[in-house]
Structure formats: structure tokens, C-alpha cells
Amino acid sequence: xxxxxxxxxxxxxxxxxxxxxxxxxxxxxxxxxxxxxxxxxxxxxxxxxxxxxxxxxxxxxxxxxxxxxxxxxxxxxxxxxxxxxxxxxxx
Numbered sequence: 001x002x003x004x005x006x007x008x009x010x011x012x013x014x015x016x017x018x019x020x021x022x023x024x025x026x027x028x029x030x031x032x033x034x035x036x037x038x039x040x041x042x043x044x045x046x047x048x049x050x051x052x053x054x055x056x057x058x059x060x061x062x063x064x065x066x067x068x069x070x071x072x073x074x075x076x077x078x079x080x081x082x083x084x085x086x087x088x089x090x091x
Contacts (some may be wrong), residue, residue, distance in 0.1 A: 002071030004052060004060045007045045010044075010067045020067075023087040034049040041089040043068050046055055048084030053077045 006061075007014075015021070046062075049063035055075045062068050063082070 002074075003057075004054065004062075004071070004074075005068040005069040006060070007070070008060055009065045015044065016024050018042070018067075020090050023089045025085060026088050027083070027085045029083050030080045032077065032079045034075070034077050037072055040069045040072045041088055043070075043086045043088040043091050046085045046087065047082070048080065048086070049082040051079045051081065052085060053079070 025046075026043075045062065045064050045066045045068070047064055049061070051059045051061050052070075053059040053076055055077075057076075
């Protein structure tokens with residue numbers, strides 16, 4: 001299984017190439033919950049701050065302006081510190 005990949009403050013050209021503005025949007029208030037990825041997810045944080053801790057791994061902090069890829073099959077715990085709004089795409 002892979003690891004969480006974060007690209008901090010990607011330029012607008014890169015986001016346009018990926019078509020991020022056309023991806024669905026997911027929002028969630030501050031909370032904590034377990035999650036398992038059934039497919040790779042790429043997301044771009046419009047707002048928020050999160051700590052994602054893979055099962056058996058180290059916590060990873062991410063938030064506003066970050067382009068993040070979560071690997072297929074990863075189980076983790078999401079701890080949302082500041083309400084999240086993000087574009088996302090599976091596959």
C-alpha cells in the first residue's frame with residue numbers, strides 16, 4: 001500500500017490540468033471518524049485543517065491549499081480540526 005502524498009500550494013496551471021474545478025465538493029464539520037479508501041482519492045482542500053492518521057502509521061497534517069492523494073486500501077482516522085471543504089476525485 002502507498003502513502004499519503006501532499007503537494008502544498010500547487011499552481012493554478014497544475015490544478016487546471018487535473019480539472020479540479022469540475023470535481024465534486026465534500027464538506028464536513030470538525031469531527032473525528034475512521035475511514036477506509038476503496039479506491040485512490042485525490043483531493044484539493046479549499047478550506048479546513050485535518051490530521052489523518054493511517055492505521056499503524058504517523059499522523060499527517062493537511063489543509064487549505066493542499067493537493068492530497070490517498071492510496072487505495074488505506075484505513076485511517078480523520079480528525080477535522082477546522083471545518084473542511086474540498087474538491088475530490090476517486091480513481
